[in-house]
Amino acid sequence: MAEVATPAAAGASLRPLVWTCAVFAGGVLLHADRVPSWAAAVAVLLIVWRLLTAYRGGGYPGVAARALLALTLVVIVLLRFHTLNGLAAGTTLLLLMAGLKLLETRAARDQFVMVAAALFLLLAACLDRQELVRAPLYGLQAWLCCGALAVIAAPATSARAALALAGRGLLLAVPLALLLFVFFPRLPGAFWAIPRSDLALSGLSDTMTPGSIGLLATSYEPAFRVQFDGPAPPPQERYWRGPVLHEFDGQTWRRIPADLRAHRPREHLGTAYHYRVQLEASHQRWWFALDTPTQAPDARVLLTADDVLIGAEPLADPVSFDQISYTHTRSSQPLDAAARRQDTALPPSGNPRAHALAASLRERAGSDAALVEAVLDYLRSGGFVYSLEPERLGSDAIDDFLFRTRVGFCGHYASAFVVLMRAAGIPARVVTGYLGGEWIPYGSYFLVRQSEAHAWAEVWLEGRGWARVDPTAVVAPERLERGILDLIPQDLPARARLLHASPWLNELLQRWDAANAWWTNHVVSFDFETQLNLLERLGIRSPDARSLGWAFMLALCLWLAVIAWHVGRSIRPARPDPLSRAYARLCRKLARIVPRAPHEGPLAFGAALIAKRPEVRTSVLPLLERYAELRYGCPSPGTRALDIEQFRRAVARLSL
């Protein structure tokens, strides 16, 4: 049981090293898909190397070699990221340097440093991604790190004991963590900005080739969630506006640099929809809103002349905002010349047949509105097919699509429609965004997935202003009502089809999304403002630092008291076994003759008794001998309970 404190005993066990390697490997795993793959590979290699040398013995690189290796790795990271300031670069560097540190990890102190590095990697992972699905992983890693601390402090600790110790400590810490989470004052803004991530996730970009949106159709990732305060718009009006594209080079549509011109005066028609949008961390700058948003929700967000909300920074964290939108507008003023020029521009050459078609339709149509109808009629009756996997288009892409393949996705139709409009001299633009949304009953909100990505068109009609026209809707009218997955399941990968075909699975997915929405809303987005709101709701009128401090101190003391009680709870003296109880009773009775000294066993006590009063020899000595036999002899298991009971009775009968 006891262990001698020699340096050799501390170094003999490999257990702390294995734990150290395990928590570091956990840290590497958390970042495996974010850091460059070579960096993760190097880290894993270093772990394997360290373990191999520990088990089989073998050489470690010397100081010079390690320094050279460290320098090389720093240079490689610098070359790859061009900076060391930034989450991705910093994490990669931490990963590599901690891996090198592992090579010289021998004493408990080094192992502690490694656990600290693993905790730092965990912190970086939290800063990087906060999804609900990752939270258990983070918890697990924190648990492992604490377990490793226990093993480093006492190398003889078994894995089970270490995890039990760490788990108990962490569970007891949860109430305080919740308390601090709610009451610890947050900062209204950052005091030190580090670039978070240069990583773009899937989502709409600021360019569009006709096929690009189809790539999103198979993504089940949520783009954003919308909760309406009041009635929701009907399905055919659920157009969520993203980047508006003006420039066309024959293949690709592009955005123009943010259109900062003043808004043209216009009327909003129909219902005003009040709603709250919760955007996912898209690492893009688009803040999606229902068709025509009326205001910029935030000082960091710009509402451009083409009604797009653009944030100053890419969204590294989920964000929520309130918005009011209309789905119809009217503007009676004419379009200014610069805007008209920009939105009627076409490449100087190419697509001759489209130009000819536009000209012939233009001649027949009486007005701009009639022309729009004529083009839509042409698409409706021309044998066009809505598909996710259209053929590749040639150099005159629009001609090729309109007159040869006639198979396309929303991007093809929007693109062709706008080109025909511009060829006929009507200002038109492509709008990308999302159409539709899945109603999630568990959280009463609409979930808009990446697969809902869509492209449509807007044309300028004199006297009406910009009007939304969705050419896809005439080719595949059911797209307005249903999601893309319902529409063309044959084009989707098997996994998406399977998910969609099973109602049970679908319900599960919806519930999972509701849990995610709750997580994002209440945990991830818990910031300075939400904290103030919460405190006001808790009855703190004007939450100031002092009242907060008092409340917090009180709660902390309460928690400490509970913890002290819980930790000390096991101190109740255990109820001794029946034999000990009977013996204690006997000793109490005999204490009148002579009290038993703590060091005396039953036989020595008997001797002391007889020395004091020889006449008790016959009455007491057999009892003491019996006790010694029952306690220290070899009992027959069958009769032991009976024997003890007999002994107890004999003690009870004894009178002096």
Next chain:
Amino acid sequence: MDVTRAATASGSARWHPLAGLANALNARMARWMRRRQGSDRLPVTLERRRLYILPTRAGLAFTALLFLMLLAGLNYANSLALFLTFLLTGFALVVMQQCHRNLLGTEVVAAIAPAVFARSTGALQLTLGNSDDIQRMRLEARLPQGALVRADLAAHTQQRLELPLAAPRRGLVRIERWRLSTAHPFGLFRAWTWVHTEITMLVYPHPHGNLPMPVDSARNAGVRAHAGAGADEWAGLRPFRDGDSPRQVDWKAYAREAPLLVKEYVQAASELRIFDYAQLGALDQETRLSQLARWVVDAEAHGERYGLTLPGAQIAPDRGPEHRHRCLAALALFALERGQP
């Protein structure tokens, strides 16, 4: 009851620029604690008032780590990072409680330092008790000089620990205080207490010298007449004690894996010997004391009756362990002021 012996900890004897300051501070702290707690009468149950707890070096590093995590979490208003920070903060506080609890309620049942011969290593024998339901892990006892021993105490048990104590010279080794501490379970905090017990270890002179044992010829002449010289009578075996001559060890029994035993002989008719300090006139004081100690040990081993005459003190002839101790103690403390030669 397990007995644990400690190897002397290889103290980090590196010179440190602040060592002098740290020593002065430690001495001050020791005096303060002594005043605050008073001296202890064993057995002692460790209660809250006398336990001290501070973060270890690892604990301080952990705190710094938590602070950095807090800064990062606040800077990015990152909820998960903040929650992680708060969770680990709570964890550290729980660990502090557990560490404190690990020591609180431990019983110091006994602390003794049996007498030893000079130039050997004695021991401070501690008996720790745990009458609670919890297991007390990794308790560390250490002397101010640096010897350290570690032990786990299961619920409702006692355990004896031995802290090595060097005994270079005859006289008294005083132990004014020793420390009981623990950093269990995570090594982030260390709780400790100082136990102030006045323990003195008596160090007998090193038994050395090969002068023949004097015979009190005046009183023994008649007795020797009817008992042949060297006619020792087998008396039995007894356990080995420090100072016994290797010649008397029953090596054959030892080879049969029996414990180290010493053959005792009683002389058919006990001789009476008086060891007189004054008779060893040619030697210096310490050598004389060593020779006297050698004679006392040998005479006791042979079961002879012996007495001791020192300047200003006389011990009447007798035999037995208590007599042996009385003689050796007189030699140990001969001409000492306050325990030191």
